[in-house]
Amino acid sequence: MKKKDDLKRQVNEAILACQDKQAQDVSVLELEKDSGAFTDYFVMCSGTNPRQIQTIADAVDERLEALGLRVTHSEGYKQAEWVLLDYVDFVVHIFSQKSRQFYDLERLWKSAKRLEPSELLAKPRRTPAAKSAVAKSATTKSAGAQSTIAKTAPAEPKKTRKKKA
Numbered sequence: 001m002k003k004k005d006d007l008k009r010q011v012n013e014a015i016l017a018c019q020d021k022q023a024q025d026v027s028v029l030e031l032e033k034d035s036g037a038f039t040d041y042f043v044m045c046s047g048t049n050p051r052q053i054q055t056i057a058d059a060v061d062e063r064l065e066a067l068g069l070r071v072t073h074s075e076g077y078k079q080a081e082w083v084l085l086d087y088v089d090f091v092v093h094i095f096s097q098k099s100r101q102f103y104d105l106e107r108l109w110k111s112a113k114r115l116e117p118s119e120l121l122a123k124p125r126r127t128p129a130a131k132s133a134v135a136k137s138a139t140t141k142s143a144g145a146q147s148t149i150a151k152t153a154p155a156e157p158k159k160t161r162k163k164k165a
Contacts, residue, residue, distance in 0.1 A: 010067060013067060017063040017064075018043070018059070019117070021047075021059045022052070023046065023056050023094070024046045024048065025044075025045060025100075028043055028115040028119075029106070029109055030115055031112045032113070040089050042091055042092075044100070044106070045093075049096075050079075053081075057083045057085060057092075057094050060085055061074075081098075082099045082103065093105065
């Protein structure tokens with residue numbers, strides 16, 4: 001179960017990296033085990049020009065490398081029409097719009113389950129201890145905000161006595 005959760009987290013990070021660089025039409029295919037697939041997931045997106053496609057590829061690579069995951073094989077970076085980043089358990093495909101329509105991987109792998117990125121981006125469930133820690137943190141922040149408000153409230157003007165001349 002832990003390996004599956006780790007894999008979903010890694011795919012999630014790849015999706016976030018794509019979205020951070022304004023990739024278009026981000027989608028995920030979960031490939032069936034008995035379909036002869038060589039990987040578990042395809043993450044696919046499109047860029048609008050070669051520079052954006054390369055930037056998306058760089059962002060995915062940097063974000064996953066920060067998790068200790070290195071790309072095992074990559075193709076197409078220089079041409080930037082279809083960049084493929086192979087992480088063994090999942091593959092990230094970054095297409096130009098023209099190449100994505102031409103190769104149409106969604107049609108070629110039509111037996112795969114199509115997932116919306118939000119399905120993998122689901123928030124982790126919190127344990128009761130984590131929930132109470134979050135509630136305590138919110139209470140502390142709220143109290144801190146109130147004391148800050150009190151400190152920054154404008155003071156009443158001082159009354160000064162006029163000296164008699």
